[in-house]
Each structure stands twice: as structure tokens, then as C-alpha cells.
Amino acid sequence: DAGVIQSPRHEVTEMGQEVTLRCKPISGHDYLFWYRQTMMRGLELLIYFNNNVPIDDSGMPEDRFSAKMPNASFSTLKIQPSEPRDSAVYFCASTMRAEAFFGQGTRLTVV
Amino acid sequence: AQSVTQLDSQVPVFEEAPVELRCNYSSSVSVYLFWYVQYPNQGLQLLLKYLSGSTLVKGINGFEAEFNKSQTSFHLRKPSVHISDTAEYFCAVSKGTSGTYKYIFGTGTRLKVLA
Numbered sequence: 485d486a487g488v489i490q491s492p493r494h495e496v497t498e499m500g501q502e503v504t505l506r507c508k509p510i511s512g513h514d515y516l517f518w519y520r521q522t523m524m525r526g527l528e529l530l531i532y533f534n535n536n537v538p539i540d541d542s543g544m545p546e547d548r549f550s551a552k553m554p555n556a557s558f559s560t561l562k563i564q565p566s567e568p569r570d571s572a573v574y575f576c577a578s579t580m581r582a583e584a585f586f587g588q589g590t591r592l593t594v595v
Numbered sequence: 596a597q598s599v600t601q602l603d604s605q606v607p608v609f610e611e612a613p614v615e616l617r618c619n620y621s622s623s624v625s626v627y628l629f630w631y632v633q634y635p636n637q638g639l640q641l642l643l644k645y646l647s648g649s650t651l652v653k654g655i656n657g658f659e660a661e662f663n664k665s666q667t668s669f670h671l672r673k674p675s676v677h678i679s680d681t682a683e684y685f686c687a688v689s690k691g692t693s694g695t696y697k698y699i700f701g702t703g704t705r706l707k708v709l710a
Contacts, residue, residue, distance in 0.1 A: 488638075519700075532697060540697060577639075579696065582627065583629070583644060586638035586640075588637065588638045589638055
């Protein structure tokens with residue numbers, strides 16, 4: 485398996501634009517997590533899914549953030565409209581309970 | 596609710612010296628515990644995990660950790676560090692109520708190994 489795949493690796497966008505981050509989890513994993521990493525706040529759990537169903541989205545900072553998992557092999561995190569304070573590295577991870585495997589992350593810069 | 600505390604934000608240590616990175620957790624239920632390492636511009640990699648059984652857990656790259664239930668701690672140790680161990684280390688807890696597996700990470704400890 486190629487591991488957790490995130491795209492794009494880098495994204496630079498202008499304030500107000502819509503941004504979509506993508507994640508392909510490891511086949512067979514039933515949990516998927518989205519995290520945001522910044523110097524100030526460290527690793528924040530935004531939302532997680534179990535069997536494609538959102539379980540806890542209490543970490544999503546604002547209504548501008550939304551996440552979907554239409555099937556077991558794909559998830560998106562959307563920010564609309566984007567703001568400079570959304571600049572961070574966004575990680576996706578998948579697991580079958582005992583160990584979370586992380587993607588390489590998407591570095592988002594909103595200017 | 597579960598939480599993880601890593602008290603040391605930065606730990607400088609000389610090469611070949613021992614190191615301990617501290618992690619304390621809070622949870623009302625039994626948990627799984629993990630240590631991850633992050634090298635610059637990379638994702639997180641698993642160092643070791645405690646699920647059950649022996650409280651002393653050995654991981655990759657010579658690291659080990661001890662689960663102490665009474666002190667709710669899971670400190671990471673290495674007897675002799677190398678320059679290549681310079682990275683950020685994260686402690687994490689999962690397994691909550693109702694069989695859910697919500698991964699919560701600490702704020703990280705930046706280990707800097709000095710020559």
C-alpha cells in the first residue's frame with residue numbers, strides 16, 4: 485500500500501478563495517482524521533470519521549470549514565472562504581484503531 | 596475527556612547522552628498510548644505504542660517508553676541519543692468511551708541533539 489496520500493502538497497491561495505484538500509486513506513482502514521498543525525496551537529484534531537460517517541467535528545474552527553467522506557477511499561476538507569489565519573499544515577491520518585498512519589500533509593498558505 | 600500534556604516544549608541534550616521526554620495523560624477510561632516523531636517537513640511516524648500487556652514498550656531507533664497507570668504517565672526514553680534524533684516528538688492517546696478511537700496529541704517536545 486502506498487500509505488495515506490494527500491494532495492496537493494502545497495497550496496497558495498488568495499484570501500476569499502475556496503480551498504479543497506484531499507486525502508486517500510489506507511485501504512481497509514475504518515477511521516480517518518483531519519488535523520491542522522501550526523506553531524501556535526500544535527496539532528489540532530479538526531474532525532474524524534468512522535466508516536465514512538463523521539463522529540466528532542467539534543474541532544472544526546468555523547462554519548467556513550467542512551469535511552466530507554463520500555466513500556471509504558476518499559475524503560476532502562474544504563475551506564470557503566479562506567483567510568490568512570487558515571495558513572497551516574493540514575494532515576490526514578487513517579487507522580484501524582491501534583496505529584494512526586499519517587500523510588505527508590498539505591502546506592496551505594493564504595495570502 | 597481525554598487530554599495529553601507534554602510539559603517540555605524543548606529539550607537540548609548532548610550527543611550520546613540519555614534523554615527522557617515526559618508525557619502525562621488524563622482519561623476516565625483505559626487508553627492506548629503512542630509516541631510519534633516528526634522530522635522537518637514530514638508527516639508523523641510511529642515510534643512505539645502501548646495497547647495492553649507489558650508496561651515497558653520498545654520501539655524503533657532504540658527508544659522505549661514505560662506506561663505508569665498510577666501516575667498516568669508514558670515517558671519516552673533513549674539511553675544514548677544521536678544527532679539524527681533531532682526532531683519533534685508527540686505523545687498521543689486514543690480509545691475513548693463507546694469504543695471510539697479519537698486520537699488526541701500533546702503539544703510536542705522539540706528534541707535538539709548537540710554535537
